[in-house]
Amino acid sequence: MSGFTPQFRPEHGEATPWTVLRPDGELEPGREAALSDEQLRDACELTLFSRAFDEKGFSLQRQGRFGTFSPVRGQEASVVGAAFALDPARDWVVPQYRELPALLRQGLPLEQFMLTFLGDPRGGAAPEGVNVLPIQIGLAAQLPQAVGLAWGHALQGRDSVVAVFCGDGASSEGDFHEACNLAGTLRAPVVFVVQNNGWAISTPRARQSAAATLAGRAPGYGIPGALVDGNDLLAVHQVVADAVARARAGEGPTLVETLTYRLGDHNTADDASRYQPAEELEAWAPRDPISRVLAHLRTRELWDDAHDTAVRERIAARIDEAVRTVEAMEPPGVEHLFEHVTETLSPRLQGQRAELQAQVRTR
Amino acid sequence: MTRLNMLQAINTTLRGELARDERTLVLGQDVGRLGGVFRATDGLLDEFGPDRVVDMPLAEASIVGAAIGLAAAGLVPIAEMQFLGFSHQAFHQIGAQLARMRYRSQGRFPMPVVIRAPFGGGVRTPELHSEALEAQFVQSPGLSVVMPATPADAKGLLQTAVRSSDPVLFCEPLRGYRLVTGEVADGDAPVPFGKLRVARDGTDVTLVAWSAAVQVAEKAAEALAEEGISAAVVDLRTLVPLDEAGLADAVAATGRCVVVHEAPLSAGFGAEVVATVNDAAFYSLEAPVARVAAPDTPYPPGRIEDHFVPGVDRVVAAARATVKAA
Numbered sequence A: 001m002s003g004f005t006p007q008f009r010p011e012h013g014e015a016t017p018w019t020v021l022r023p024d025g026e027l028e029p030g031r032e033a034a035l036s037d038e039q040l041r042d043a044c045e046l047t048l049f050s051r052a053f054d055e056k057g058f059s060l061q062r063q064g065r066f067g068t069f070s071p072v073r074g075q076e077a078s079v080v081g082a083a084f085a086l087d088p089a090r091d092w093v094v095p096q097y098r099e100l101p102a103l104l105r106q107g108l109p110l111e112q113f114m115l116t117f118l119g120d121p122r123g124g125a126a127p128e129g130v131n132v133l134p135i136q137i138g139l140a141a142q143l144p145q146a147v148g149l150a151w152g153h154a155l156q157g158r159d160s161v162v163a164v165f166c167g168d169g170a171s172s173e174g175d176f177h178e179a180c181n182l183a184g185t186l187r188a189p190v191v192f193v194v195q196n197n198g199w200a201i202s203t204p205r206a207r208q209s210a211a212a213t214l215a216g217r218a219p220g221y222g223i224p225g226a227l228v229d230g231n232d233l234l235a236v237h238q239v240v241a242d243a244v245a246r247a248r249a250g251e252g253p254t255l256v257e258t259l260t261y262r263l264g265d266h267n268t269a270d271d272a273s274r275y276q277p278a279e280e281l282e283a284w285a286p287r288d289p290i291s292r293v294l295a296h297l298r299t300r301e302l303w304d305d306a307h308d309t310a311v312r313e314r315i316a317a318r319i320d321e322a323v324r325t326v327e328a329m330e331p332p333g334v335e336h337l338f339e340h341v342t343e344t345l346s347p348r349l350q351g352q353r354a355e356l357q358a359q360v361r362t363r
Numbered sequence B: 001m002t003r004l005n006m007l008q009a010i011n012t013t014l015r016g017e018l019a020r021d022e023r024t025l026v027l028g029q030d031v032g033r034l035g036g037v038f039r040a041t042d043g044l045l046d047e048f049g050p051d052r053v054v055d056m057p058l059a060e061a062s063i064v065g066a067a068i069g070l071a072a073a074g075l076v077p078i079a080e081m082q083f084l085g086f087s088h089q090a091f092h093q094i095g096a097q098l099a100r101m102r103y104r105s106q107g108r109f110p111m112p113v114v115i116r117a118p119f120g121g122g123v124r125t126p127e128l129h130s131e132a133l134e135a136q137f138v139q140s141p142g143l144s145v146v147m148p149a150t151p152a153d154a155k156g157l158l159q160t161a162v163r164s165s166d167p168v169l170f171c172e173p174l175r176g177y178r179l180v181t182g183e184v185a186d187g188d189a190p191v192p193f194g195k196l197r198v199a200r201d202g203t204d205v206t207l208v209a210w211s212a213a214v215q216v217a218e219k220a221a222e223a224l225a226e227e228g229i230s231a232a233v234v235d236l237r238t239l240v241p242l243d244e245a246g247l248a249d250a251v252a253a254t255g256r257c258v259v260v261h262e263a264p265l266s267a268g269f270g271a272e273v274v275a276t277v278n279d280a281a282f283y284s285l286e287a288p289v290a291r292v293a294a295p296d297t298p299y300p301p302g303r304i305e306d307h308f309v310p311g312v313d314r315v316v317a318a319a320r321a322t323v324k325a326a
Helices: A037-062 A076-083 A100-106 A110-117 A142-155 A174-186 A215-221 A233-248 A278-287 A289-299 A305-328 A347-362 B006-020 B044-048 B060-072 B084-098 B134-138 B151-163 B213-226 B244-254 B269-284 B302-308 B312-324
Strands: A092-094 A162-167 A190-196 A225-229 A254-259 B002-005 B024-028 B053-055 B076-080 B114-119 B144-146 B168-173 B181-184 B197-200 B205-209 B231-235 B238-240 B257-264 B290-294
Touching: A037 A076, A037 A100, A037 A233, A037 A289, A037 A305, A076 A100, A076 A162, A076 A190, A076 A233, A076 A254, A076 A289, A092 A100, A092 A142, A100 A110, A110 A305, A142 A162, A142 A174, A142 A190, A142 B060, A174 A190, A174 A215, A174 B060, A190 A233, A215 A225, A215 A254, A225 A233, A233 A254, A233 A289, A278 A289, A347 B244, B002 B006, B002 B151, B006 B024, B006 B044, B006 B151, B006 B168, B024 B060, B044 B053, B060 B076, B060 B084, B084 B114, B084 B134, B114 B151, B134 B144, B134 B168, B134 B238, B134 B269, B144 B151, B151 B168, B151 B181, B197 B213, B205 B213, B205 B244, B205 B312, B213 B231, B213 B257, B213 B312, B231 B244, B244 B269, B257 B269, B257 B312, B269 B290, B290 B312
Parallel strands: A092 A162, A162 A190, A190 A254, A225 A254, B024 B053, B024 B076, B076 B114, B114 B168, B144 B168, B205 B231, B205 B257, B257 B290
Antiparallel strands: B002 B181, B144 B238, B197 B231
16 A cells, blocks of 8 residues: 555645656655556556557558557556556456557457457457456446446455546546446445546547546545546556555545546547647657656666567567457458347347348348 | 236336345335335335345436446346436437447347336326337337336236346336236246237227227227227237237238327337338238327427327227228
């Protein structure tokens, strides 16, 4: 335990995010990394993986080999920091769609993720034992579901905690408020991670809410809230780890806002240059979540050029392997329209399937 | 067999299912201490405790959303919408989330969720309490839409709903809650989905209805009998899955058909019945299929709702015209 209680305290004020790691890679005085050296190196590798996948995904999408997808770029520390606060064997991740590294850490095969963004229904099939719900496209709809999931585990005496992710845009949805309110009422073991990346596609944070901070709404739900530097992997990890510990101890939910910045497009169909001011991007560049962790690891001699090269080669090979695997798969057919709609197909659906299959055969 | 009204049938069924399977739980607004605004969940809180009969914050989307999560955690939630008319506030959680979670997760997360929702007119409720919205949910693939008309079916279909691994919207005709009584089997008597019920035999015309409209059709059939017209009454019971074969047989047997429902006419489920009859029994028809439905107007205040909800007279007139058509 870090000793940090994730709630607003007068000493750091509502609008001052909790920080552990300074942009230059040095620790804030009096604060320490709650991750072991090994965990820290793994977390760094996962952030690099995520950034590399974003780049590969954009490139493949431009070649017409990959579907529309939403990169994590700029937010890696928020996702990875939170993910490393969870125990994948018993805790759950309920994602929106910008949380690839958290899903990977929970054990989701990369191929599965790629299939989803290729528009292949088989992408939804997370293997049994991988504690994740499917990617969510309807903003904030996953939040009440996460509360129900956490509540359901608690009712059955399991000590599972659910981390649910959404963005600043989703925090304006009715489901967000209903979920926070419900979680507070039930004291459900859930951690809301709101990644405030400054933009809901092109709508800036300032047009999202007049509230000074999104986490500052927490007292209205009767739950603790915490504002954390979302580009600081160690700070996010610490705050979420404390929230997880609280949840596990039966003390209920926490609302965590990670203050971060989406570096570029919302997804591969977007053009952020139409709305993101260049000076804003420049201002955030020195706070890049990856360079920050790398600087810290190098200072502590936990990362050197040889290790860096080895890690990047490993990542590239893994991504290439996944690309080969999904591109070698037989494309889904008519039967995939009907599989898993219901447990058994009604006569009407059986008829529709037969009709479509016959049409495909005569094409 | 025991004689029960609809509410008693639903209440005893919920009690039986909660006792049968400890994974089940009931959640909604006022379902606990009050026992539901209609008392459908009366006594369940005392018997099963607050972890299994749960008064929820007044927020429909989170009631359904939480039910989805509970199901993903391995439980069997039975959620109540206080009135189907309020389900618009949860429509995205029902149609876009619950109904397609099995498909979205490729079978990893089946959704054994039941949403109970009273609906229907004729009892002078305030605005937004009476709307028949069933057709809206029929367009949410993955969701069964169940519309019992009798106490026996309320029990049998609810047992099937709770035991189904797929989500079910279970619409209860509130007008019949205390008025409609009937013999109900004791113990287990699940009624399968997708099998219509022939409520009354007849040879001249087939009246097709569901939920509270079945009683209207039955009364119309009695009135028609006095005129010498023999009307069959068919209760669809479940709109999804639809008993297409049973519907085709029932219509072919008389060659004439009138569909009766409480929802507005345009794109109501009656249109689906007509299209299905066209597909499956067109050449047996001796007259166009008629529809008796509410007008395409907002559900009105109580003092004029009897002009809105189809009554016996309109069904009789439609059946008479259909039988007389060349």
